[in-house]
Amino acid sequence: MIKKFLNEKNEKLNIKDYITIFIILLIYGILSFMNLGSFENPQSFYSFKNGDVIIFELEKYDDINHMMIFNGHNNSKYQVYTSMDNKDYTYINEIEGSGAFAWDKKELLEKAKYIRFNFLNDSTLGEVAFYNDNGEYINIKSIKNNSKILNKKLYDEKEIIPKQISYMNSTYFDEIYFARTAYEYAHNIKTYEWTHPPLGKILQMIPIVITNHFSPFTYRFMGNVSGILMILVMYLFGKELFKYRKYAILSSLILSLDTFHFAHTRMGTVDSYLVLFILLAAYFMYKFIKSGKSRYLFLSGLLFALSISVKWTGFYGGLGFAIIYFIYMFKNKKFNCEYIVKGSIFFIVIPLIIYCSIYLLFPNNLLYTNNLKNIEIEQKEMYLYHSKLKEDHPYSSKWYTWPFSYKPVWYHQKIYNDKIKESISGVGNLFIWLFSIFGFIYTFFKCIFEKDKKSLFLIIMFLSLWLPYMFIGRVMFLYHYFPALLFIMLCLVNLLKDINDKIKCKIVIPIFILLSFIFFIIYYPVVSGIPTNTSYIDRLELFNSWIF
Numbered sequence: 001m002i003k004k005f006l007n008e009k010n011e012k013l014n015i016k017d018y019i020t021i022f023i024i025l026l027i028y029g030i031l032s033f034m035n036l037g038s039f040e041n042p043q044s045f046y047s048f049k050n051g052d053v054i055i056f057e058l059e060k061y062d063d064i065n066h067m068m069i070f071n072g073h074n075n076s077k078y079q080v081y082t083s084m085d086n087k088d089y090t091y092i093n094e095i096e097g098s099g100a101f102a103w104d105k106k107e108l109l110e111k112a113k114y115i116r117f118n119f120l121n122d123s124t125l126g127e128v129a130f131y132n133d134n135g136e137y138i139n140i141k142s143i144k145n146n147s148k149i150l151n152k153k154l155y156d157e158k159e160i161i162p163k164q165i166s167y168m169n170s171t172y173f174d175e176i177y178f179a180r181t182a183y184e185y186a187h188n189i190k191t192y193e194w195t196h197p198p199l200g201k202i203l204q205m206i207p208i209v210i211t212n213h214f215s216p217f218t219y220r221f222m223g224n225v226s227g228i229l230m231i232l233v234m235y236l237f238g239k240e241l242f243k244y245r246k247y248a249i250l251s252s253l254i255l256s257l258d259t260f261h262f263a264h265t266r267m268g269t270v271d272s273y274l275v276l277f278i279l280l281a282a283y284f285m286y287k288f289i290k291s292g293k294s295r296y297l298f299l300s301g302l303l304f305a306l307s308i309s310v311k312w313t314g315f316y317g318g319l320g321f322a323i324i325y326f327i328y329m330f331k332n333k334k335f336n337c338e339y340i341v342k343g344s345i346f347f348i349v350i351p352l353i354i355y356c357s358i359y360l361l362f363p364n365n366l367l368y369t370n371n372l373k374n375i376e377i378e379q380k381e382m383y384l385y386h387s388k389l390k391e392d393h394p395y396s397s398k399w400y401t402w403p404f405s406y407k408p409v410w411y412h413q414k415i416y417n418d419k420i421k422e423s424i425s426g427v428g429n430l431f432i433w434l435f436s437i438f439g440f441i442y443t444f445f446k447c448i449f450e451k452d453k454k455s456l457f458l459i460i461m462f463l464s465l466w467l468p469y470m471f472i473g474r475v476m477f478l479y480h481y482f483p484a485l486l487f488i489m490l491c492l493v494n495l496l497k498d499i500n501d502k503i504k505c506k507i508v509i510p511i512f513i514l515l516s517f518i519f520f521i522i523y524y525p526v527v528s529g530i531p532t533n534t535s536y537i538d539r540l541e542l543f544n545s546w547i548f
Contacts, residue, residue, distance in 0.1 A: 025228055046153050062111070078095055250496065274307055281299075396476060425526050429519050429523070458494065
């Protein structure tokens with residue numbers, strides 16, 4: 001019965017497919033949403049200008065051991081002074097927050113009743129708390145800005161102050177840019193992150209607006225949903241490419257078990273939307289070249305437009321679509337005015353309209369977005385920023401090392417003590433990534449010698465999303481490989497399918513899935529961020545370039 005279920009050949013989905021993909025998505029969804037992020041963060045903030053001074057008056061003199069500070073959308077920087085009488089102040093140190101919407105724990109180790117902050121930049125604070133040597137919360141009597149008494153916004157949410165600072169309650173890696181900008185869109189504030197088009201941050205903003213609540217869970221929600229939807233599209237793609245249900249399941253399982261996909265889509269950045277849109281655009285392009293139906297070409301162009309509205313990386317996918325479309329026209333003797341016009345409208349005119357329209361949705365949040373001329377200026381500024389980004393980074397890597405997951409990006413670390421730490425790293429599942437290279441080689445030769453159309457499609461999409469990086473001089477990271485990764489995974493499915501069907505080696509696929517599952521389980525602590533024994537994490541560093 002199971003054999004019959006797996007070997008059912010049907011390009012169209014039926015109730016068995018719906019149940020199958022529901023089960024896969026349910027299991028993965030539960031795991032991915034588990035410990036995604038806290039539902040609670042301070043919601044009320046005070047903004048201060050460079051040069052502002054505030055004074056905290058405590059209810060009693062006390063030995064202040066440390067303070068907890070939650071930074072708002074403007075990261076804070078200030079000097080700290082303490083006093084017993086509000087007249088003579090002692091300079092303690094200068095503090096800079098660890099990032100937007102992140103908690104900081106700072107030692108004071110002073111006996112005082114008054115604490116003064118002298119702000120050195122435009123800062124936003126959400127909560128400030130002081131603790132004595134016994135770890136007890138010290139009640140704040142009042143806060144004054146010059147002679148004005150501020151309301152209790154900075155000490156009105158003490159019940160949600162975390163005992164430990166972690167990824168669960170604070171931004172990490174590029175969330176300090178993207179989550180911050182999503183918040184700024186939601187509150188109609190001038191946005192900080194402008195080096196990528198707006199769509200990704202607008203999508204990230206949606207749960208924040210719907211719930212009227214800003215927290216790690218809400219700013220990571222849409223990215224994680226997009227990661228789940230990628231698995232659905234991989235199932236659909238596998239069914240479209242390889243016909244049989246078992247290869248649709250295999251396509252979705254390979255992505256589900258990839259540790260890099262798991263780590264990167266649970267983070268509050270915008271790459272999840274980019275990859276999802278490119279994958280969907282490719283899926284509909286493939287359906288178009290099989291059927292010739294213009295509605296699929298239109299959908300492909302529409303999703304291409306959405307991808308470039310998240311990140312310019314989507315243009316590399318557009319290069320692949322253009323090559324595939326021209327090959328289709330030549331092979332089917334349709335290189336005529338009608339198809340040139342269709343391609344131009346669906347992949348140039350409509351994307352241009354959508355791209356500009358998304359900027360105009362929020363004309364006041366960016367410096368150059370209130371008319372078409374200024375949008376053009378903004379694009380030039382974006383290009384100059386990325387073209388001049390030459391600074392080195394400890395986790396940057398060369399494009400040719402990406403298929404091997406040679407240097408994962410270490411997104412987050414929190415050391416609790418010598419024995420326990422939490423870590424999040426974008427490391428690929430070695431079984432999947434390395435065997436995918438063999439899948440690419442096999443698919444390449446199948447394309448050359450067997451003139452296999454689906455192999456040609458996969459090779460074009462993979463190379464168009466990967467090879468352009470050899471010409472880019474700016475600093476690059478493993479996550480730039482993410483859009484290409486899904487297509488080399490489909491090359492792997494192509495290889496495993498022919499091993500199963502042509503060589504009749506039925507045991508290869510189950511063994512491969514088992515090994516990929518074991519790797520995922522072993523490396524789950526370093527892609528999920530759960531507190532884990534330090535010695536265990538250190539043993540997972542198989543290569544010198546792997547740092548967890």
